[in-house]
Amino acid sequence: MRLATLSNSRPDGELVVISRDATRCLPATGIADTLQQAIEQWATVEPALHILAERVEQGDSEALDHERLLAPLPRAWQWLDGSAFPQHADLMQKAFKLPPIEMDRPLMYQGLSDRFLTATQDVPFPSEADGIDFEGEFGIITGAVPMGVTAEDAMAHVRLIVQINDWSLRAIAPVEMKTGFGWVQAKPACSVAPFAVTPDELGDAWQDGRVHLPLHVTVNGEWFGHPHGREMAFGFHDLIAHAARTRDLVAGTIIGSGTVSNADYAKVGSSCLSERRAIEMMEGGAPVTPFLHYGDRIQMEVPGNIFGTIDQRVTAAAP
Amino acid sequence: MRLATLSNSRPDGELVVISRDATRCLPATGIADTLQQAIEQWATVEPALHILAERVEQGDSEALDHERLLAPLPRAWQWLDGSAFPQHADLMQKAFKLPPIEMDRPLMYQGLSDRFLTATQDVPFPSEADGIDFEGEFGIITGAVPMGVTAEDAMAHVRLIVQINDWSLRAIAPVEMKTGFGWVQAKPACSVAPFAVTPDELGDAWQDGRVHLPLHVTVNGEWFGHPHGREMAFGFHDLIAHAARTRDLVAGTIIGSGTVSNADYAKVGSSCLSERRAIEMMEGGAPVTPFLHYGDRIQMEVPGNIFGTIDQRVTAAAP
Numbered sequence: 040m041r042l043a044t045l046s047n048s049r050p051d052g053e054l055v056v057i058s059r060d061a062t063r064c065l066p067a068t069g070i071a072d073t074l075q076q077a078i079e080q081w082a083t084v085e086p087a088l089h090i091l092a093e094r095v096e097q098g099d100s101e102a103l104d105h106e107r108l109l110a111p112l113p114r115a116w117q118w119l120d121g122s123a124f125p126q127h128a129d130l131m132q133k134a135f136k137l138p139p140i141e142m143d144r145p146l147m148y149q150g151l152s153d154r155f156l157t158a159t160q161d162v163p164f165p166s167e168a169d170g171i172d173f174e175g176e177f178g179i180i181t182g183a184v185p186m187g188v189t190a191e192d193a194m195a196h197v198r199l200i201v202q203i204n205d206w207s208l209r210a211i212a213p214v215e216m217k218t219g220f221g222w223v224q225a226k227p228a229c230s231v232a233p234f235a236v237t238p239d240e241l242g243d244a245w246q247d248g249r250v251h252l253p254l255h256v257t258v259n260g261e262w263f264g265h266p267h268g269r270e271m272a273f274g275f276h277d278l279i280a281h282a283a284r285t286r287d288l289v290a291g292t293i294i295g296s297g298t299v300s301n302a303d304y305a306k307v308g309s310s311c312l313s314e315r316r317a318i319e320m321m322e323g324g325a326p327v328t329p330f331l332h333y334g335d336r337i338q339m340e341v342p343g344n345i346f347g348t349i350d351q352r353v354t355a356a357a358p
Numbered sequence: 359m360r361l362a363t364l365s366n367s368r369p370d371g372e373l374v375v376i377s378r379d380a381t382r383c384l385p386a387t388g389i390a391d392t393l394q395q396a397i398e399q400w401a402t403v404e405p406a407l408h409i410l411a412e413r414v415e416q417g418d419s420e421a422l423d424h425e426r427l428l429a430p431l432p433r434a435w436q437w438l439d440g441s442a443f444p445q446h447a448d449l450m451q452k453a454f455k456l457p458p459i460e461m462d463r464p465l466m467y468q469g470l471s472d473r474f475l476t477a478t479q480d481v482p483f484p485s486e487a488d489g490i491d492f493e494g495e496f497g498i499i500t501g502a503v504p505m506g507v508t509a510e511d512a513m514a515h516v517r518l519i520v521q522i523n524d525w526s527l528r529a530i531a532p533v534e535m536k537t538g539f540g541w542v543q544a545k546p547a548c549s550v551a552p553f554a555v556t557p558d559e560l561g562d563a564w565q566d567g568r569v570h571l572p573l574h575v576t577v578n579g580e581w582f583g584h585p586h587g588r589e590m591a592f593g594f595h596d597l598i599a600h601a602a603r604t605r606d607l608v609a610g611t612i613i614g615s616g617t618v619s620n621a622d623y624a625k626v627g628s629s630c631l632s633e634r635r636a637i638e639m640m641e642g643g644a645p646v647t648p649f650l651h652y653g654d655r656i657q658m659e660v661p662g663n664i665f666g667t668i669d670q671r672v673t674a675a676a677p
Contacts, residue, residue, distance in 0.1 A: 221540020
């Protein structure tokens with residue numbers, strides 16, 4: 040089942056069920072007004088949404104207006120981003136000249152969750168000098184999770200899977216990291232691909248709490264990378280258990296994988312500029328690829344376009 | 359003007375205006391259902407709330423049911439906690455044996471905002487071995503703030519002032535700090551004193567974006583400290599500008615001062631255990647004061663009880 044949120048007059052939009060080919064939809068009116076509400080009442084809502092999804096496939100549905108697609112959760116009560124791909128941690132350590140980060144426990148930070156950008160809107164930044172970068176990620180949306188959940192039990196709390204672009208400002212990131220406080224300025228709002236899908240929808244591509252799909256990234260229409268989601272050192276169930284160690288997780292918590300990154304980066308490329316720059320530093324002594332300029336265009340999608348396409352331009356924020 | 363939120367059947371509760379002596383109140387029915395709604399529509403809501411506040415003082419009001427008091431914002435879209443008292447940073451650096459943290463820019467992390475505990479509820483923790491500690495803080499609630507706001511202009515976006523206990527787990531904090539990612543496990547939900555007050559309500563005690571009041575803290579009924587709010591290296595207006603450097607701030611953003619801490623700590627004491635332990639380490643080579651045990655009771659308030667009293671017990675979370 041694939042779910043999406045359409046814009047209306049309210050900040051959380053309107054929940055719709057989407058056809059497999061992403062051309063048709065039906066509003067979830069009478070079942071759940073918003074995706075947040077659906078997640079909060081999943082046990083009763085999910086069966087009704089599945090029936091709706093069958094109706095959508097049978098053609099009893101409306102044309103999907105792609106112009107109205109928002110992020111599946113236009114805002115959320117919690118966004119926790121992991122960094123579960125060891126190759127990414129390794130390259131970022133080299134890029135930022137940081138001390139080695141031990142990967143004996145999941146890396147995770149609390150991020151801005153009051154807004155998630157749509158997959159197609161222009162993304163305004165205050166300065167190109169901040170080192171504007173993208174980070175291609177997978178993510179999950181959880182139900183309510185009790186504090187102290189085990190990783191094994193956590194798997195049952197995965198409600199939906201999403202695809203994310205975690206915008207990052209690389210000139211600020213290492214300055215904030217050195218304080219130990221994590222990122223505020225370096226991590227403005229993320230963008231999210233429009234379709235949130237249930238784990239069963241991925242079939243064999245959902246295994247061990249990992250998305251076994253490559254994430255195809257282009258910059259200004261040119262191939263940048265297609266690293267694969269399977270190489271997470273910790274699965275999403277491990278990330279849930281880590282996050283819930285000392286807190287209950289609110290229904291609708293979004294947890295990110297961190298930048299998708301693979302050991303054979305020479306072949307599959309990257310899903311953020313900083314990694315390519317780190318590779319260039321290792322190989323030639325200095326980075327060659329610049330960070331983003333205003334007007335640059337980023338696209339991200341998986342084969343079959345399961346989550347829909349992130350396709351955005353970077354722009355200058357109004358002064 | 360003093361505002362509070364009473365429990366009802368909804369997660370954000372019911373907004374009420376409180377009398378100066380905190381014995382009477384009137385619901386803001388017809389003006390704003392919740393504090394979040396009031397903050398979002400402050401320009402039109404504030405004058406109506408002021409008229410209501412006058413009615414409350416004139417006795418045309420209901421008895422305030424203290425049992426129903428929630429945190430002013432029982433949940434918020436954003437909680438950004440600063441660490442603006444240099445004495446606290448200095449002592450924590452010694453306590454955690456961290457490299458010196460430069461205070462040339464505000465320190466700030468993004469924290470859990472999906473729930474704020476009431477000032478009187480028991481606070482459950484999974485393990486005493488996590489090093490359970492409190493942190494007495496002041497905080498502000500902002501309106502919508504545009505990205506790039508100057509510190510000077512930021513002052514006008516301060517809507518309300520609050521008093522916070524930022525629960526902290528000290529055995530986990532330095533482990534998370536060393537990753538540079540900030541805190542997830544070490545910072546579970548905060549507690550907030552029940553009354554949120556407008557800056558004018560503080561009179562001369564609101565100066566330079568700082569709360570010029572001492573915060574009185576007791577542990578199990580014994581004096582622990584009464585450090586003063588004026589010694590912030592950065593005022594709240596500076597913290598707003600810092601937070602809004604690369605993002606708009608959503609209306610209802612809560613920003614914390616960090617642990618209130620003074621240079622003459624030998625005289626005024628502390629507002630967290632870790633500082634006292636750091637002082638003990640400096641003076642005697644080892645910490646003497648233990649972290650909290652289940653059953654321990656923490657109280658925090660300012661003279662005149664302007665924000666109401668935080669008075670809580672630490673308990674064991676259900677296994």
